[in-house]
Amino acid sequence: ESSLGDVIGDPTEVALFEAARRAGVDKHGLELEMPRIEEIPFDADRARMTTIHRGPDGVVAFTKGAPEQLLPLCQNLVSGEGVEPLDVDAFSRIADRMAGDGLRVLAIAMRRWPQAPESLTAETVETDLSLLGFVGLMDPPREEAKEAVQLCQTAGITPVMITGDHPATALAIAERLGIAREGEQVLTGPQLDKLDLAEFEEHVERVHVYARMAPEQKIKLVRALQDKGEYVAMTGDGVNDAPALRRANIGIAMGITGTDVAKEAGHMILLDDNFATIVKAVREGRRIFDNIRKFIKYTMTSNSGEIWAISMAPLLGLPIPLLPIHILWINLLTDGLPGLALVTEKEERGIMQRPPRHPKESIFAGGMWQHIVWVGLLMGGATLATQAWAIETGHGHWQTMAFTVLTLSQLGHVMAIRSERDSVFAQGLFSNLPLILVVLLTIGLQLCTIYLPWFNQVFRTEPLTLVELAICFAMSSVVFVGVELEKWARRKGWLDRKSSDG
Known part of the structure; x- marks a missing residue:
């Protein structure tokens, strides 16, 4: 939080902070009461992250991540009435329904210890968790995005969505923007890993939505499209996006959220991070x-x-x-x-x-x-x-x-x-x-x-x-x-x- 009271940072983290603040949670007070002693950072393979805190009653870990990755690690559910058995299938259906409404869904879980474990790793901490619930985040497309997509299509340019979100979320947003038709195939990162390049090239021109994609998988997508004779422009902002930005015919790095590595690897920088600006260009x-x-x-x-x-x-x-x-x-x-x-x-x-x-x-x-x-x-x-x-x-x-x-x-x-x-x-x-x-x-x-x-x-x-x-x-x-x-x-x-x- 800046000195002016503005919240600055990753959009997902900002949304969670705002939701907690509106619910009456004081972040600074919690940091004094439960100081953070360790963090297990997010990575694309685990699709989750964990922070570990020392509190009055011992040590507690909070984990947030993709529901399909986190639910299998949960043993029970913490509700207003206490600890209850967890119906993983029922909650999976709830997460899918929320994703189908176009929400980005995060699962939140926790685990307590009387004392901190000797080894604070993902393998020892992120297991036997208790589910706290789901958070649905609405990331609505900008008003001009749908018109920009339509202009792309009439201009002979095929927009392709690549996201780390749930397949249902990705498809709902893609349908809203006109990138995909209702019920169109969505290819996920795990499915892509099972295909060799030759098999993927048979599908690549028909698939317009990719979900749960790791940044390093983008380069496989770029290569497949280029092998089919396409001229590829790729957007990216992370360090792991750099190889795909360099490989693409036109690598477009984000100017606001983009890392220095991405900006260096890209052929151009999009100063306002707005897809419509690409179409104007x-x-x-x-x-x-x-x-x-x-x-x-x-x-x-x-x-x-x-x-x-x-x-x-x-x-x-x-x-x-x-x-x-x-x-x-x-x-x-x-x-x-x-x-x-x-x-x-x-x-x-x-x-x-x-x-x-x-x-x-x-x-x-x-x-x-x-x-x-x-x-x-x-x-x-x-x-x-x-x-x-x-x-x-x-x-x-x-x-x-x-x-x-x-x-x-x-x-x-x-x-x-x-x-x-x-x-x-x-x-x-x-x-x-x-x-x-x-x-x-x-x-x-x-x-x-x-x-x-x-x-x-x-x-x-x-x-x-x-x-x-x-x-x-x-x-x-x-x-x-x-x-x-x-x-x-x-x-x-x-x-x-x-x-x-x-």
Whole structure:
């Protein structure tokens, strides 16, 4: 208990302390009256712990632990009426019923001696006990946990519960959260010990709830899932969780309750110990990955358009359409600022309704490299078509027009690739305000290169007539329309789109 009166420690111990305090028990007074002389700590194999105290009438030991482990060690029952015979089967049914209600059940027992035994070990102390009763602890899931589980499932992520609790408790909570269906199989630690790895792998993808699991058994679960081709994220907080956290593809250590060993072994630390935060991280990670793909798609396609325009012109009998300073301007302005503004793009519709991508899948998968090639060819084609038309019709500003078409076509492209599937009009034209501002700024700067004398001298450009400028805007819009048609075809299902951007 802290100096401020707050109770700090293991949640189970805190709950027992609060229950005793509300019943009028004074912990500090009991510590003076019955000082602790020894403790047999908890371990997963025994599933119990014992404290030994010296009191006015001799020595007394109090043991708490899992009912199925403690009841066989009890010889009788201490009730309000004294010592009575113990019906182990009846009390086992009571413990199972409490666990089925979603309660974490602890059995409490005691033993007295006139004097302390010479050997205070689990073998000598935790036998011939007298049962005092059961304690049921409600550990309700956080309100956002059920929604987080549902989001996981729609996103192609399978949540698996691993707990040291009673199987009935684990299943009740798993059903409440939607992790398991009613009556679904629960695999316990003792059952898992009887299976070799090959046998376990036959069941591992069908079992979603594991109970009475020892921390060291988690590594067997991780290995079995990985052998089945699954990508495993494991949470843990204890020292014994460290091997499983290290073995998992993503080891997530608890930031509040986690030990230093677990934090060191994990790949990341969950600061608030909240499962819903993991799901939020998945959502944000998908958005970031989507925007990285969009940035690469935009930059590579812009460069592809420049390459097509410069390399194809001599083959078509046309002069080189761009000067080196034009290329530098395009790379600095239209490749840089709009690409950076794509980072602020919001998540796409249905981002958590698609399966995860394969971890070894290339970032260029899902039709990206084809898009880079054909849209780049369309950009270059629009630029060369404008140049050829201007030369053929005797317009002396053909180089300025080609420069402008290539610049504006890249701006149309960045507007169109804001989503992999949805039209920019369905998204909302102004839903990414930074991008809109950058596009308008870039158009303004491009017009400066056309109409301001100082820029004309630097960029070797010439002022265009309104008709020529309108033609430039019209030709550059071909790219925007082409990409919108590509997305329309994808929505119709005419283009095979692998789920590569999860």
